[in-house]
Amino acid sequence: MSNLTVPLPPKEQKLFDQMSKQFDNRDYAKAIRTADTILAAVPEHGETLAMKGLTLHTMDKKEEGIALVKAGVAKAMRSGICWHSLGMCYRSDKNFAEAQKTFKIATQRDPKNMNVLRDLSSLSVQLRDWDCFFDSREKLLGLKANVRANWVALSCAYRQLGQTELAAAIMDVMIQIMDAGDNKVEVSEIHLYRAELELMNNQHQKALEILMKHNSEIIDTHIKCKIRAKALASKGDKDKAEAEYMFLIGERFAEGDCIVAIAGLRKIPLGADNLPKGDEASAKMLQLLDQIAVANPKCDYARRVALDCVPLAEFEARLCAYAAPFITKMIPSLLSVLKTLYRCPEKAATIGTVFLRWEAELKANSFVSFGGTPNPALIMWVHAFLASHFTRLCEFEKAHQYVTLAINHTPTVEMLYLLRAKIFHREGKLAEAAEFADKARLLDLQDKYLNGKCAKYQFRAGLIQKGEATMQLFYKPTTVNDTFLVALESQCAWYEREVGDAFFAKGDVVSALQNYLMYEKHHGNSHDELLDFHGYVFRRCNVRAWFDVIARDDSLNSNQFFLLLCPRITRAYIRIFELGEEAIRAKHEPRLKPAPTTDEAEDKRRAQQWDEYYLANVDISEPLSKAQRYVEALLQNRWNTEAAHEVAIEYYLALKKPLLAVQSLIALRKLKSPKVAAFELTIRTSLGTVSLDSRVTVSINDALSSK
Incomplete structure (x- = not known):
């Protein structure tokens, strides 16, 4: 058996090239036939065996395919094609570590094969092997210096290694020898990326010069202003930086972040909740918020944050000015907008006083607080808010009285029935909450929000099948009785959490874990799907977004949705430890597979959903050991x-x-x-x-x- 690559006769070599094109064009059946023709003439040709094996592996004949690829590698150990084919099989099986090893061997056998280098580059990003990513991208640039993507990718590699000065230098050289991009968006993104790099290097003046020089080419005005503001602030030009942030606030762009940035420029100390610390800081923050409100009358955010900062003596007047337009315009979100004010008992009491006074005024047919124009609907909204107010104070009898008044006034407002459901839920009367949520849903069958809220309350009442039937109303009619699979496939996080809670309350801990653990599975699937994205971004110059995606992909433990699940998963494992695996398994009721239909394609799709999204074999051995990472994530981030x-x-x-x-x-x-x-x-x-x-x-x- 030879380890050398056996050269093919001219006729077979032509067929081999044809087979490669057929594989690239996904014409796999023809590729197999072509491979068989070559092997009939040259049975021991390792590269043809490897290509045939790769084709079979791609056609889902994985065992047969990888066996052929390995046979090809054994016959031609020095062939880059054979090792590349083996790596592609490993990559398809999501065995990324082995794929990277074989790609590295393939580059040693064929150092100038750009396809292998690109594959190795993407895989190195997937494994966060930044040294290998840099090495492969440096070689690609050496082979094809006229390709923009190679310059951009090498700059990103330097940045990931912490060498931001070299990253910026690479981009500067690229700009001198070729166009920044093929279209306006690409050009804009490249210059914004260059400015960001200079900021990271503390070259604030150079960042400003890039933004000024390419001002007309940068089409993302908001990000341009944000970077300019950061550069000016770092340079010490605080007045100009503040002016940039004020412009962004006027544009309604990230108002909260901009206000926090201005507070930092004015040295106003803020807490973890971005609220001022102490009376002096509150006074300065209030002055800033008033200035913003005057300059931007439509900035509701500034006027709302002012309610958190204002002293009690001024709170009532500001509350009236802020809340009255919500009542006049009949905007229901007022019920939730003010909820953080209830952390302060004195402010909560003042809120109640104001709305009770408004109720008395409206009963007396006085509309002075609401512009003087009579509107009989206003009292209904005041009653609704009072119901919400007393719910937050846990005075449920009063809450029911006011929501009844509101419903009697206008029985067709679905939000009122949802509010009554919320009151019952806070009381712990889950069946009644589900009943009134369903009444709200029936008033508007086209409202998906009401449908979701109704299903959520039904799950909390333990009505799992009824809740899933409610969700089914907004799914395709071809997916009858498999709502849970559709919901899991669509990564419906609240469904997984709520139905998991319902199963846990019933004592079916395994079913609860099957749903709780889905979020991590979704995250893993998303991570795997990023493999192709790592090559795309360099061609399209979307590297700023790419760095954000990498950061989010690496931050599962600090993800707010994951942290909501950590206590649930931990308690599920504790329950398993307390009762024992055998007792827990005995209480488990597995889901039934969806019944077959006359539609073969639909049955195949649902079978695939079942295999991919239903965690049929949840490992519940060593439960406390498994719970450790969730407890650590909680303590680290919460x-x-x-x-x-x-x-x-x-x-x-x-x-x-x-x-x-x-x-x-x-x-x-x-x-x-x-x-x-x-x-x-x-x-x-x-x-x-x-x-x-x-x-x-x-x-x-x-x-x-x-x-």
């Missing part, structure tokens, strides 16, 4: 929340590590949690079931005794 430490205490007690549980208890004390006393008792009780070093016991008791 340290300042009570929910994170409550879950951590439950987990560490199950793990029989009370000292770590005490650490979270101390954090709960600092957060002034009302559950501290209950957790103290739980920890004390658990000490009797754990064998600890006497010094550890003393430390725990001291921590429990201290306040």
Whole structure:
């Protein structure tokens, strides 16, 4: 058996080239026939065997295909084509590490093969192997220096390695020898990227010069102003930077971020919630917000944030000025816009006072607070807000009284029935909440939001089948009885969370985990799908967005939707640990496969959905070990929340590590949690079931005794 590449006779070589084109054109059946013709004449030709194997692998005959590819590699170890084919098989199977190894060997065998280098480049990004990404892109640029994408990609490689000065230098050289892009968008993106690189290098003046020189070519005005503002601020020209941010606020572009940036320029200290710290900071912030409101009368955001900063003496007047237009224009979002103000009991009381006064005025047929124009519908909205107000204060009897008044006034407003459902839900009356959410839905059968809210309340009431039937109303009629597969395929995060909660409440922990774990599966699928994107962005010059995509792809543990699932997943694993795997399996009711239909294509599609999205075999062995990463993600990203430490205490007690549980208890004390006393008792009780070093016991008791 030879490891050398056997040259083909001219006739077969022509057929081999034809087979390669057929494969590239996805004409796989013809490619197989052509390969068989070559092998009939030259049975031991390794490259033909490899190409035939790759074609079979692509046709879903994976075992037969990869066996042929490996046979081809064995017969022609020095062939880059054989190793490239093997790498493509591994890549198709999502075995990216092995694919990268074989691509590296292929580049050694055929150093000038640009297809292999491009594949290796994309795969290196997928594996975050930035050194290999740089190496492959440097070689590609050496082979094809007249291709813009190679320059852009090498610049990105330098940036990922932290060498931003070289990244900027590469772009400067590229601009001198070729056009920035093939169209206006590409040109604009390249110059914005260059300006961003100069900002990263602290070359603020150069960034400003790029923006000025190419001002007419940069079509993304908002991002241009944002970069200019950052450059001016870093340079120390705060007045001009503030003017840029003011322009962006006037354009209604990222108003919150711009206001925070101006606050930073004025050295106003802000907390984690971007609200000022202390009375002096609040006064300065209020002055800034008033200035913004005067310059931009349509900036509701500034007037709303002012309500958080204003002292109590001025709060009522500002609240009236802010909320009255919502009532006059009958904008329902007022019910949620003011909810953060309820963190302050005094402001919450003032809100109630204002709306009760408005109710009295409207009952007396006085419309002074609302422009003086009579409108009989206004009192209905005031009653609706009062119902929401008393719900937030947990005064449910009053809330029901006001929502009843609103419904009696105008029985056809669907939002009122949804509000009543919310009141019942806050009371813990889940069946009644589902009933009234359904009444809201029936008032507007075309409203998908109402449909979703109704299904959500039905899930929370334990009505899983009914909730899925409600969702089915907005899905295609060809997907009858497989709503859960369609919802999972569409990455409906709230569905996965809510139906998981419903199963957990029923005691079916396995079904709950099947839904909770889907978010990670979606993230993994999205990660795999980015492979082709890593080559596309350099051709289209969308590299600024590419860096954002890479950052988001690497930040699963800090994703807000994932963090909502972490406590649920942790508690599910704790339940498995407490009851045992056998007992948990006994309570599991597997989903039934959708029944076959007369449509063969539809049945095939649903079978594929089932295989891909239904986690039939959830591993529940070693549950506490599996729960660890979710607890760590919570504590790392939600340290300042009570929910994170409550879950951590439950987990560490199950793990029989009370000292770590005490650490979270101390954090709960600092957060002034009302559950501290209950957790103290739980920890004390658990000490009797754990064998600890006497010094550890003393430390725990001291921590429990201290306040």
